[in-house]
Amino acid sequence: MPTINAKLAAGILSGLLAASPLAPALASSLSGAYLAAMQADFRDDYPVAAEYYDRALATDPTNFALMQNALVARVALGDMEIAGPLADKLAQAQPENQLAGLVRLAAAIHDNDFDGAARLLASAPPRVYNPLLAGLVAGWIEVGREDFPAAKAKFDAMTANDAMAAYGQYHKALALAMAGDFVSAETILAGGEQGPLHLTRSALIAHAEILAQLGKEQDALAMLNQAIDGGFPDATLIALRDRLARGDEVAFDQVTEAKDGVAEAYLTLAEALNTDNTERVALLHARLAAYIRPGLIEADLLAAELLENEERYALATEVLSEVPEDSPWYVTAEIRRASTQRDSGDVEGGIATLVALAATHGDQIEVQSELGDAYRSNEQFGEAVAAYTKAIDLIGTPQKIHWVLYYTRGVANERAGDWAAAEADFREALKLSPDQPLVLNYLGYSLLEQGQDYDEALDMIQRAVKGQPDDGYITDSLGWAYYRLGRYQDAVAPMLRAVELTPDDPVINDHLGDVLWMVGRKREADFQWHRALSFGPADDLDMDRIRRKLDVGLDKVRSEDKPGSDG
Template structure:
């Protein structure tokens, strides 16, 4: 699942921007940084090992004495080039960017002229956010006359960071032109062209800069993206009327940075009322405290300064962020999205959107510790927006840092008690820790905040509260929540299954329960949990032969689930297939049931058979009698 982009682009602009960004990504993958992806699968041709004093800067003068526990150290027996290279490849496959960078640099210490190793190390360093070492490596590659396009891009970024605008323009103009570049400067690449336009502004050539942006906007499909930057450039030189004309177009300015820039432009034009109306009409503004703060200042008659772009370097940072956002907006985020976002962070360290998108991408790649560093930077900037905190809570939860996640959720609900999503996140976190009774009040608060005016928004907290109530032993209230959720979404397979299975497990309303589960199976015919519920409903109704087929499908889908295998054993037993039942119970035991009570029940079935266990439970209020205590041993 793709992380939510920090810089969403209006729908029409997104389609064209996506095509342009993907074309750029294809060029980067095949022409610009060939090793970025190839190194993960290619076999490195091993060359003679040469001693070389390489990358003193890139490796850094200070190395940690002890590696953090999550970064595997190179085994002591690894020597030469092969070991570090293979360790680097494995780390890269696992998206462990910091370890990959260290190992690639170890390999480069053995062979400092291998272009594959250099480019791989550069990709890993940038992905890890270690931009100073990445810049040093890019310089080394350039000094050796083997700079890749990624290395050149890093060098251009460094020129922008240093404000060396004339040098940046020369570097872009010197780039070789592809066959289809025409007369576009810098080889016609859109990123290069936009960087060059901002560099012209930095060099004091405002007229040439605006003309360059306008020329770029004529490229097929590029106008929405380029016109946003043209609007920023116009506002930077004081042409607020021209900037407003561009930003008023939804395909140009209908994203969070565009909304902020337009509010500032309108304020500079003494149109504060229009700015307030624009913010009020912006979807989701109530969940963005910094937009609400802008609105409050405008409502009080304060004139907002135009500081969306303070320097041309900020403009180039937004170029990288735009491309990173588009590349991140697919089901499987392109790894190059993180490269672009890291370059944006390097140029504009206080750009909250860049840190947020980096955090979301790192979450998606499973690098939760690196993601937490980005959230920490947001907190240092005083940018504690709810969307960032919700993403942080998710990252901490997935990193199994549940105590920290719970503290973050409690802090969010304390800071923004009006935010229903914060209470839902807290309830989910408590429920995940089996704190079911504590989760219920969190969902209560969320539902009271949502009210009755947004029924669709009530569906999930009703369903989640129902689960918490059922697990807390309050089934009548849980059943009420499940049925309320079904009124909102009658064809929700999750709710149909949960309510149906709960009724089956309680041996209540079995005919209705079967219909609920059958409908869930129609909606999700391959879901192992739902198939298990269907089989168990048949079991409870005494229709054992009918239960076999769905249960076997459930086991095939969830072979490693102890409970499903246990159910399969019970069904086989009642269908007269005792030997197969015993095999399934043995398998269920080997998969280590979650509860000791479940394991004890399986062992009892293996020793005495299911019939005997059911009889014992019937005479003991539905539970297996506790085992008799072992007699004390005589001294």
């Protein structure tokens, strides 16, 4: 069977398999298992893909295309017990296979087999290993052999380009710090005229820990505060900053043994590869980093993020559930786990996760806010209001950034039927952030729908459109405001623009139909109402009313509306 792109092939064949009543029977044969595996591969469904690739390999054990795809699935699952032997077998037949090389190198380092890792690097054909990864691993192999002069020479030899040189020196500093030479390590990380060698968040943490070993806790504290205040509110940075501020003893634990440095190298590649076209490769590197250094939470979080991007929510939930409660990342991980649970369809489970988190970490604004968001999404508006209120009570003196809490509580209050409380929240949000388009639009549109303060509502919506001109829903609000004011000709342009920006929204298409009818473009109005029906149903959209407009026209429907209605 030839080597082909599994995703492309699955895209061609998936329709045939899905439509065929023979698919279950086919899956028991080589071709059936192969096609079923490719279908799963196309969906990034790694558990199913792995199962069917295994079935296919049982029938055709020397098919290296199958073996390669099976290896991808197993590494993506973090199943190194099966991935390791697969990589060995694949490398014997295809020494140039890059994934097999990555897995075998990670396995050797995981087992502290530094001589074996050195042999893998030395014997690999060209381009099996990324030069950056190979250079860093070569240095850490010498650290593992306890030959620090050789390790420094390896790191210093990474001079092919500026990036290679920078990472070589960063890892040299880590190795020096691990050996206890904090003075030399700090000199490297302090950098020269171009500033500190803070290539990653991990480098910043390492530098702070090294400064603490040198008795320069205040310098470390100032450096961390600068990073956090500069828009880098990382959980680990904040936890380290707080420990230094309390005067707690801070050890250097960024790298405690040679394989920790290799895990850092794999994680560096994973982060660099986290782009639209290489997300799967990034996932494999992240999984291997976590395999080399179990408990490397940053690798787990990245793997979870990549799995979420592939809509593999159950796998992401599984990864996030492994973050321990004593980790600085625990709250972040639990919030994300609740999100992946909800995205997978387990809405109640996601809410339960946040409720449990609020029971132990309820003094954090983010926890109460996320719980409010979860309740609001599930239309439990009373519970949402209560959670948002707890978040607001934790604020102290509200700052501009807190507008969103008043806004979301206002939405929950409005949906719960308490307009007075909702309006008060929206206006408080506008005090904190006067030009916030979301608040201006929501409050303006609500006033419009209730027939209150049309002039103020129009002004708010106009300001919202100015602040966010490419938002179809806000632009729709402007068109609808003109419609409500009887300014039908003025309504046409924004309504056409709204449909252009958000073409498949049934409410916007319905609104455009009404506007077009009122300016005499009745055939076009019928077309838009038909479009609205094709995209519906939707909240706040009366499908029967649209059908009635198609039957008798908008004029007749408006005459039948209850007094005060103008929709």
